[in-house]
Amino acid sequence: MIVWVLFLCAALSVVTTVAIVLSLVPPTIEFFGEVSIGEFLTGTKWSPLFANPRFGVLPLVAGTAVTTVCALAVCVPIGLGSAVYLSEYARPRTRRVLKPLLELLAGIPTVVYGYFALEVVSPIVQTIWPFGDPPGAFNALSAGIVMGVMIVPTVGSLSEDAMTAVPAGLREGAYALGSTRREVATRVVVPAALSGIAASFVLAISRAVGETMIVLIAAGGQPNLAINPGEAMQTMTAFIGAAGIGDQPTGSTGYKTIFAVGSLLFVATFVMNLLSIRIVRRFREVYE
Amino acid sequence: MSAEATVSAEVERLGRAPRAKRAKEQAFRSVLLLCLAVAVFALGALLLSVVVDGWGRLDDGLWRRFPSPRPLLAGARSAVFGTLWVVTLTGLLTVPIGVAAAVYLEELAPRNRWYNRLIEVNIQNLAAVPSIVYGILGLAFVVRGPLSLGRVVLAAAVILALLVLPTVIIASREALRAVPPSIRDGALALGATPLQTVGRQVLPAATPGIATGVILALSRAMGEAAPLLMVGALTFVTFNPTGLDSAFTVLPVQIFNWVSRPQEEFHVLAAAAIVMLLVLLLTMNGLAIWVRNRFRSRW
Structure with missing residues (x-):
């Protein structure tokens, strides 16, 4: 009897997933009754709440892609570099201080990062912009950079865990053959931990794609089919957030667009999360 | 110089990484440290900026x-x-x-x-x-x-x-x-x-x-x-x-x-x-x- 109650609590997580899917699918189907899938996926104009609505989701996808690439450009090198240093170079005492400090970054609320992007990073970007006209206060680059900082602990912690799990015997063998520290790190430890590192990158992409508050605050609100990160853009998440604040009446097309874009976002992140879990399972080097 | 000393000097010479390699090692280590420093600096800049910006309104x-x-x-x-x-x-x-x-x-x-x-x-x-x-x-x-x-x-x-x-x-x-x-x-x-x-x-x-x-x-x-x-x-x-x-x-x-x-x-x-x-x-x-x-x- 008690075991059954406990089982139901565990099963609630599956119910949550089912509920998420059930909440997304019906309005999305209704949406595609009004707007063709072709127009949605290939249209280049997104203005669903205007008098003359257009439903091409590509500008939102472009915004998401640009901010994500900016974030990766920050979090991949910095996260991986920090992880290699902490795992291969740092003395235990240094590590005990630096690792929690790095993980503090993960505990900071995303609105705070949004404020930082808009009030601190954006003015810096405007000042040092090297290509002609400086960007406006709202731009994808500032949002992306700060998003990257936010994701550094995700990449750093997961890759470091993977590297620490590489058995000492492999390192000692390489040292015995005359390798230097750098060679051990880059040719033995990183390749041996590659599955964990790859999984951390995939998870980083998923987090960047799903991040809402930073882009909502700092990336500007205009859907914009562009690849220049200096421009203002809107991501999928920022659209959902902005439309949600607007309190769309149930059943209106504006209300349904939230779910259509939400489905796209959910599918994208869901696939990446599964992929990351898979990578770890499939390609893990198993040591004793 | 005894034969033993000659041999050990030779071993020492061979064991030491060439200068170029040592410089590379040092550079690699510095780059890693820089990565960590950037992350910690970002954290510090964030905390400092909100305290400085909000100082005037931090009252009851x-x-x-x-x-x-x-x-x-x-x-x-x-x-x-x-x-x-x-x-x-x-x-x-x-x-x-x-x-x-x-x-x-x-x-x-x-x-x-x-x-x-x-x-x-x-x-x-x-x-x-x-x-x-x-x-x-x-x-x-x-x-x-x-x-x-x-x-x-x-x-x-x-x-x-x-x-x-x-x-x-x-x-x-x-x-x-x-x-x-x-x-x-x-x-x-x-x-x-x-x-x-x-x-x-x-x-x-x-x-x-x-x-x-x-x-x-x-x-x-x-x-x-x-x-x-x-x-x-x-x-x-x-x-x-x-x-x-x-x-x-x-x-x-x-x-x-x-x-x-x-x-x-x-x-x-x-x-x-x-x-x-x-x-x-x-x-x-x-x-x-x-x-x-x-x-x-x-x-």
């Missing part, structure tokens, strides 16, 4: 006054109380369910059954679903639709509870796993049933670890804004919540509201409110560390 008016369209008279009182209501309620909802789920998965579930594996993969996956998607769920099923609670405290707590549930489950499982098998074996050998073993031996031993995980999960709920925008944490609320069915706002949403206004005075106010939020979060994190160190048993 911040939590004494209600929001106002006039920035100099505005405070975050309703948001502070809203946050306390929502986070407390989230804890009440998520802790029993999360711990029960963890106990089932870690102690009682037959590992090889397909449904248990499904639950495990599913929890891992849910932990990485973007928070705004939980907001959509809340909008469709909790605020409107089947539950139709409206834009109230309880709706926000239900959504945040679902959001942090995977974190609570994962942390609780780790705490349970850290209890050595000998404790279970001992209890079982004395004739306790599996449920008695879990309830009277394993769970009490794992409580400090679970508490730490729960506090960290609740501090995540406290900083969350995106899903609450969807379930309508109204951004202009001039009263404290009076019950579960009361309209509300929370600190992160109030901060978002102030940041998105054009007037500079509101940005200062946002920075001050951020400092307050960070202090609250830091206190909770400190509490988590204290609990872990104070009550940790060693086996």
Whole structure:
């Protein structure tokens, strides 16, 4: 009897997933009754709440892609570099201080990062912009950079865990053959931990794609089919957030667009999360 | 020079990396250190900037006054109380369910059954679903639709509870796993049933670890804004919540509201409110560390 109650609590997580899917699918189907899938996926104009609505989701996808690439450009090198240093170079005492400090970054609320992007990073970007006209206060680059900082602990912690799990015997063998520290790190430890590192990158992409508050605050609100990160853009998440604040009446097309874009976002992140879990399972080097 | 000395000098010469290689080693190490320095610098710059920006408004008016369209008279009182209501309620909802789920998965579930594996993969996956998607769920099923609670405290707590549930489950499982098998074996050998073993031996031993995980999960709920925008944490609320069915706002949403206004005075106010939020979060994190160190048993 008690075991059954406990089982139901565990099963609630599956119910949550089912509920998420059930909440997304019906309005999305209704949406595609009004707007063709072709127009949605290939249209280049997104203005669903205007008098003359257009439903091409590509500008939102472009915004998401640009901010994500900016974030990766920050979090991949910095996260991986920090992880290699902490795992291969740092003395235990240094590590005990630096690792929690790095993980503090993960505990900071995303609105705070949004404020930082808009009030601190954006003015810096405007000042040092090297290509002609400086960007406006709202731009994808500032949002992306700060998003990257936010994701550094995700990449750093997961890759470091993977590297620490590489058995000492492999390192000692390489040292015995005359390798230097750098060679051990880059040719033995990183390749041996590659599955964990790859999984951390995939998870980083998923987090960047799903991040809402930073882009909502700092990336500007205009859907914009562009690849220049200096421009203002809107991501999928920022659209959902902005439309949600607007309190769309149930059943209106504006209300349904939230779910259509939400489905796209959910599918994208869901696939990446599964992929990351898979990578770890499939390609893990198993040591004793 | 003796032959021995000649040989050892030669060995020394061969063993030493060439100068170019040594320079490369040094450069590599510096690059790694630079990566770490950039991350730590970003953290420092962030904390410093909010304190400097918000300094002028860091007074007791911040939590004494209600929001106002006039920035100099505005405070975050309703948001502070809203946050306390929502986070407390989230804890009440998520802790029993999360711990029960963890106990089932870690102690009682037959590992090889397909449904248990499904639950495990599913929890891992849910932990990485973007928070705004939980907001959509809340909008469709909790605020409107089947539950139709409206834009109230309880709706926000239900959504945040679902959001942090995977974190609570994962942390609780780790705490349970850290209890050595000998404790279970001992209890079982004395004739306790599996449920008695879990309830009277394993769970009490794992409580400090679970508490730490729960506090960290609740501090995540406290900083969350995106899903609450969807379930309508109204951004202009001039009263404290009076019950579960009361309209509300929370600190992160109030901060978002102030940041998105054009007037500079509101940005200062946002920075001050951020400092307050960070202090609250830091206190909770400190509490988590204290609990872990104070009550940790060693086996």
